[in-house]
Amino acid sequence: MQLAFVLVEPKVPENVGAAARALKTMGFGQLWIVNSQVHREPAAGWVAHGSDDILAAVRAYDSLEAVRADADLLIGTSAKARHGKRELYTPKALQVLLGNKGDTVAQAALVFGREDRGLSNEELASCDLVTGIPLAVSYPSLNLGQAVMLYAYALSGLRLDAAAETAAVGQWTALRDRLQVLLPSLDVAPDSKLYQWALERLPLLADKDVRFLHTLCQNIEKKMR
Template structure:
């Protein structure tokens, strides 16, 4: 599975360079930058030090939705309290989660937010799973480059596993399941039930491939019955 690193609105080129260096050290190579030109500044290449090809090949997007256009599964980092979210995973918990996803999905993204304000609620809503680094501190925050290094180190074993031949056969399954679920809620007239909609969308990202396939079968039967 290809794992893309996405930096949203980075303000300091040095942080982008540090992120690129962390990526290269741990075997990651695909960097996407959203709504920032920090990666184009000389300081980014200077700090990257031996990882300049990651900076040079970085892909720019104006918004996060565009940056995730070909991504099957999205993990977004946040420093906010995990108590609010039902679909939260620590870095330790991410490894088995993504290892399972790598057997049936082709591309995943790990999204990092702005240095000062992180990701917006709208951007967090684009993720399948949220994650954060547990820290013992009054102000729990990591430098962007440090955060990228923590996750790249934690997930580096995924980069050396063999790509599964069957992965492409399941591309789009999870996104399709989300769309079918929303459509069904609309048909039932409960799409505006925010608690229900949030719960469904939050839980879907934690499902394994077999569960996704079974839910597709269930929704198919429901849709067929409704159409009668």
């Protein structure tokens, strides 16, 4: 699995530089930026200090939807529960979840919102999981560079396989697509609580659980035919 850190519409170049430096010191290399060019400004390079290669390799996107197309697992960050997801996972819990994915996920993406207002409810709803950092007080909140540093530190123990794309990956995405077809055929409507609950719990599964559910789905599909 590979893990990308995604910044949505950052406005302060120093924050992007700080994020690049955080990734470099914690052993990560993928920085994706949505709808912003501030990483090209000199101030970003000044703060990056030794992690210019991270800035130079930034992958730019026009929208979060475009990021979704390149990521098997999309994880949104939020300071509070203001979205439709039932669970808000801590960085420590997220590290355990990602560590259990094995080779079922090729590319995961951790998404950070704008400095002034974070991610919108619609953007969070498009994510498979939502994570947040427990704070002793609500305000002042962490700035973007600090948040990236804390997550990079918390997730630094993950085993990232550079050759993951050549392995038997993508089983989690395939299972999600499979259930989106299978559940309605079992009279579980997409707007039902059961359908939504099933897809919301799906990202929590470990690799062996994903393989088991593929087998179960296959047996159900054969029985239906």
